[in-house]
Amino acid sequence: MTVRDICSEFNIGGKYISCAELSTGNINNTYQVRFLRDGEEKNYIIQRINKSVFTEPEKVMENIIKVTHHIRIKIKENDLSTKKFVLRAFRSKKDDQPFVIDDVGDYWRCYRFINNSITYDTCEDLSIIERAGSAFGKFQNYLGDFDASELHITIPNFHNTITRYEAFHQAIEKNPYRRVSKVKEEIERLCAFEEKAVKLQKYLDDGQIPLRVTHNDTKCNNVSFDKTSGQALAVLDLDTVMPGAIAHDFGDAIRFIANTCIEDDPDIEAVKLDLAKYEAFTKGFVSEVKDALTELEKSTLNLGAFAMTVELAVRFLTDYLNGDKYFKTKYPGHNVDRARNQIALATDIEYKMEQLEAIIKKYF
Ligand SMILES: Nc1ncnc2c1ncn2[C@@H]1O[C@H](COP(=O)(O)OP(=O)(O)O)[C@@H](O)[C@H]1O
Ligand SMILES: [Mg+2]
Numbered sequence: 001m002t003v004r005d006i007c008s009e010f011n012i013g014g015k016y017i018s019c020a021e022l023s024t025g026n027i028n029n030t031y032q033v034r035f036l037r038d039g040e041e042k043n044y045i046i047q048r049i050n051k052s053v054f055t056e057p058e059k060v061m062e063n064i065i066k067v068t069h070h071i072r073i074k075i076k077e078n079d080l081s082t083k084k085f086v087l088r089a090f091r092s093k094k095d096d097q098p099f100v101i102d103d104v105g106d107y108w109r110c111y112r113f114i115n116n117s118i119t120y121d122t123c124e125d126l127s128i129i130e131r132a133g134s135a136f137g138k139f140q141n142y143l144g145d146f147d148a149s150e151l152h153i154t155i156p157n158f159h160n161t162i163t164r165y166e167a168f169h170q171a172i173e174k175n176p177y178r179r180v181s182k183v184k185e186e187i188e189r190l191c192a193f194e195e196k197a198v199k200l201q202k203y204l205d206d207g208q209i210p211l212r213v214t215h216n217d218t219k220c221n222n223v224s225f226d227k228t229s230g231q232a233l234a235v236l237d238l239d240t241v242m243p244g245a246i247a248h249d250f251g252d253a254i255r256f257i258a259n260t261c262i263e264d265d266p267d268i269e270a271v272k273l274d275l276a277k278y279e280a281f282t283k284g285f286v287s288e289v290k291d292a293l294t295e296l297e298k299s300t301l302n303l304g305a306f307a308m309t310v311e312l313a314v315r316f317l318t319d320y321l322n323g324d325k326y327f328k329t330k331y332p333g334h335n336v337d338r339a340r341n342q343i344a345l346a347t348d349i350e351y352k353m354e355q356l357e358a359i360i361k362k363y364f
Pocket of ligand 2: 221222237
């Protein structure tokens, strides 16, 4: 089936004009489709959901419908435009579902395209980083009174650092590809981080911090911005919305946005935490959420930055030990470079912890 065929199965009126694949995003296949309706151009996003990552697409869509419904009510209460500030999923003509299944069993969805919007894959501009922080903070606030247990766990133990470490130790023990000896130093470093890195999960398991609705993919290209005014609009990419700790969202955003290098840069001497970017994101995020957090939660945000960075290093190295099966690799040892990069970042986060605590305090 073509994208045009898929469109015809959704309840969207008008005449199809054209379709272009968007190259941004690395999980799903995303297309921008143009329609003409009553003399006016209407744009939609059509996405094929990646079934190898999301094995239960119906549950993913159920989560998205619930969460966007809740946010839409909040947006209306705040007299904001629901066309700009929240995703809207269209339903199928045939059975009124928020997806269409094609002839080979793939799931497709259709969103309203947020007009005149843009996303940034990399972000150097501090004011944009601050606005991304505040968009993710607002997302938290809109969902602050949503019962997280209503959501499906679409990827079990996604940010469970304890089980990630268990898988790591298993890979070391089994050593199926005889690679342990090649990464002795990295293994030692990650083992030394373990006690501190799993603390956040322990707080969650012990009920010391609340389970909240978390986005779980807080990259800057998952926030749309108005092309003209630069204002942050809707938070996109809600596939991984699940129950979690607020420090997961804050920490993963810092890990991604405030690294001085890209995630797999092998020049690990250059990998540092950029304090200016850290502060910009923190300012945006914390200014939004500060009144909603418990005292313990506040103290976990920087721990989250450390834990999310270490967790990803653990995942990269586990995948290397198990034969590079999960992450797409471009060359042998790609996962080792990625792990080293994240270890270097975690080391710098730990080194700068006092400075980070001082910065975060300013915004609480
Ligand atoms: N409703 C939308 N309006 C405008 N652009 C969108 C919309 N949804 C997605 N996009 C664009 O498509 C890109 C990829 O979509 P996303 O849902 O983030 O997929 P992935 O999971 O592959 O990252 C986004 O970064 C954004 O540029
Ligand atoms: Mg995305």
